Amino acid sequence: MRFRKWAAGLLAVLCGFTALSLAGHAQAASSIRIYLDGKWIQSDVAPYIMPKANLTMVPVRVISQGLGANVVWTQKTKTVTIRKSGTTIIMKVGQKTATVGGAKTALDAPVALTNNRVTVPLRFISERLGLQVKWNPTTQWIQLMTKPGHEIKGAWISTVYNLDWPSVASYGSPDTQKQEYAVLLDDLQGMGMNAVYVQVRPNADALYPSKLAPWSKYLTGVQGQDPGYDPLAYMIEETHRRGMEFHAWFNPFRANTDATLNGLSPQHVAVLHPDWIVNAGGKLYVNPGIPAARQHIIDVIMEVVKNYPIDGIHLDDYFYPSGSNFDDDAAFLAYNAKKIANKDDWRRDNVNDFVKKLGQAIHSAKPQVSFGISPFGVWRNQSDDSSGSDTHASVTAYDDMHADVRSWIRGNWVDYVMPQLYWSIGYPAAGYDKLVQWWAHEVDGSNVKLFIGHSPYKLGTSEAGWQTSAEIVNQLKFNETYPQVRGDVFFSAKDLRRNPLDVIGALKAYYQIK
Numbered sequence: 001m002r003f004r005k006w007a008a009g010l011l012a013v014l015c016g017f018t019a020l021s022l023a024g025h026a027q028a029a030s031s032i033r034i035y036l037d038g039k040w041i042q043s044d045v046a047p048y049i050m051p052k053a054n055l056t057m058v059p060v061r062v063i064s065q066g067l068g069a070n071v072v073w074t075q076k077t078k079t080v081t082i083r084k085s086g087t088t089i090i091m092k093v094g095q096k097t098a099t100v101g102g103a104k105t106a107l108d109a110p111v112a113l114t115n116n117r118v119t120v121p122l123r124f125i126s127e128r129l130g131l132q133v134k135w136n137p138t139t140q141w142i143q144l145m146t147k148p149g150h151e152i153k154g155a156w157i158s159t160v161y162n163l164d165w166p167s168v169a170s171y172g173s174p175d176t177q178k179q180e181y182a183v184l185l186d187d188l189q190g191m192g193m194n195a196v197y198v199q200v201r202p203n204a205d206a207l208y209p210s211k212l213a214p215w216s217k218y219l220t221g222v223q224g225q226d227p228g229y230d231p232l233a234y235m236i237e238e239t240h241r242r243g244m245e246f247h248a249w250f251n252p253f254r255a256n257t258d259a260t261l262n263g264l265s266p267q268h269v270a271v272l273h274p275d276w277i278v279n280a281g282g283k284l285y286v287n288p289g290i291p292a293a294r295q296h297i298i299d300v301i302m303e304v305v306k307n308y309p310i311d312g313i314h315l316d317d318y319f320y321p322s323g324s325n326f327d328d329d330a331a332f333l334a335y336n337a338k339k340i341a342n343k344d345d346w347r348r349d350n351v352n353d354f355v356k357k358l359g360q361a362i363h364s365a366k367p368q369v370s371f372g373i374s375p376f377g378v379w380r381n382q383s384d385d386s387s388g389s390d391t392h393a394s395v396t397a398y399d400d401m402h403a404d405v406r407s408w409i410r411g412n413w414v415d416y417v418m419p420q421l422y423w424s425i426g427y428p429a430a431g432y433d434k435l436v437q438w439w440a441h442e443v444d445g446s447n448v449k450l451f452i453g454h455s456p457y458k459l460g461t462s463e464a465g466w467q468t469s470a471e472i473v474n475q476l477k478f479n480e481t482y483p484q485v486r487g488d489v490f491f492s493a494k495d496l497r498r499n500p501l502d503v504i505g506a507l508k509a510y511y512q513i514k
Contacts, residue, residue: 034062034122035483036144037151040445047122053109056142057119069129073118080111080118082125089128091120100128136481143483150479152451152487153511154195155188155496156249159218160202160257164493166231171221174229182238187497191504192511195245197314197489200232200304204255204269204286208232208308212300214265224265236308247312247370248304252297252354254318255284269296281324288319288350289331298358305365312370313362317420319351322376322400347402352413359413372416374453374489375403377423377435379442389438391430409448417448418489422455424465425474432475440484451487452479459500469501473510 032049034041047058060071060080069084078093090099093113097104112119126133126144134143157164165184170176188196200207205216205223208230217223219231232248239246255270259279264270270277270284276293278285286293301313320326332343340346355373362371376397380388384399397403408414419439423430436452443450454475458466465471472490479485490496496503507513 032056032140032142034058034142034144036062037146038449038483038486039447040484042445048119050109050121053121055108056122057109057112058122060118060120060125062122078113080120082129084129087128087130089125093118098124134480139481141483149511150485150487152195152245152489153193154197154245154247154451154487154489155193156489156492157184157196157198158202158492158494159199159207159216160251162218165198166219168221171219172227174227177219177227177231178229178234178238181235184493184497185238185242185244188493189242189244190513191496191507192513193244193490195247195311195487195489196239196493197247197249198235199249199251201250201300203251203257205265207235208304210300210303212296212303213269214267217263223263224267232304232308236310240309245311247314248301248308248310249314249316250297250301251318252315253286253288253320255286257283259284278327280321280326283321283324285318285321285326287328287331288354289328289335289347291335291353294350294354294357298354298361301358302361302365305362305369310369312372312415313358314418315373317374317376317397317401317403320347320400320402322395344399344402348398348404348407351402352404352407355408356411356413370415372414372418372449372451373403373405373408374418374420375405376401377419377421377453378430379405379419379438389430390434392428393430406442409443409446412447414448416451416486417443418451418453418487420453420455420491421475422453422458422491424458424463424471425478427464433478436479436482436485440482443484449486450484451489452485454488454490456490456500456503457492457495459495459503467501469503469506472503473506476510 032047034047041062047056049056060082069082072081074081080091082089088101091107091111093111096107096110098107099105107121107124109121122142123133130146132145132148134145136143159165162168166177166180170180185196201213202216202218204213206213207216207219214224215226219227236246255277256264259282261270269286273293276286276290278287286297288294304310305313332346336346338349340349359371362369376395378389378391378393378396380396380398381393382388382390383392384396397405405417409417417439419435421432421435423432423435425432439450454472456472459469459472460466476488479488
């Protein structure tokens, strides 16, 4: 939500919190933080608590400005008037009543004016302006929400290997594929989902007519074969018809799930540009170290951005592979204009260059389209970096995938991050709870939203914590204590639909779906 510009005279009145040293009746609460829809509203002066009334006083601008309300201060009568969406609130300094929509309403504490600073009772003004207010006494965080619940409740839909959609049995039948997708959406929406992240480029091929990639083999069984309709156009229309968001999911640098060229279309990138391709661990990858290759992938993604009414572009963690030798010595020598001495740093710089330029291209073409990435859940272990998480993961995003997510967040190159936190609460090597706390701190104060990737596919397995669907619900409840968490996405649709341990019933109960 955009902040309104304020007149200089008004700013002098509403620019901060009441100084505690000048309000002897107030109790200091310097650790209190206020979040509006997950974004930390920062100020150079702390809020304060009125001990007798046991309520928090804040400057009126913290809420009114954040909501885009109109605020007028009348110095002569020492009255503040707030107007928004048909609601008018009038409060006068020192009075324990306010006028809301023409009717007088009692205040638990009067408006205060100290040193030209106007402060008001937080809960009163928030609720009158239509906000939900939640107080966490443990963290001393106040959450203000314009809408209840998280903004994203989604599911990944995998098309590689026909995992979620379409089925192998549907090959060559547009009507069957359309029906399958419609039923899939109905099932997900019935569980409370409001967004889907659909894999539209599983193996450097496309689920849409493209000038830069062949038709996906997961539509017909043959790569390059026209399925007889535009699946992406249909999926977007069907998703939007239900009031759900559609995010196009790309595997950025994966070229093929195996190392063979057999069955690849002549238009496939591995056939057209074999010099861009690296065989690592029996899979083919586009080499991120080659500038032209990076630009090609940006062009592929932008083709979808420009031609389809998508809600967002989503990338997973296919940057550099982990656990495999990646033969890029020649590229390191040929494409190292910055003279970076360490190859790992050079690789991270390649990915950073790609992420930054892709974000710029998306927002330049369509500012309303969101851009986010779902990295591996552990950025770095504390044992390798003191600022890392208290985990003992054998793989990390920074060291193995060469995904420097911290730089993406600090540079505001992405609109959100969606770490894949596929472990249970309290899991010794990588506890879900510790990682949510770490990621929440990482995005705090930035413009980058935090969505969490969950793993219902583990329900019913022998791994610790996954013997009951309550694990998923407990994770969602844990997220409620962190205002930075703005959404939850589940991997994947098929694992929700098969309903392990009645996870559907658990989600319906949590999301209050009848």
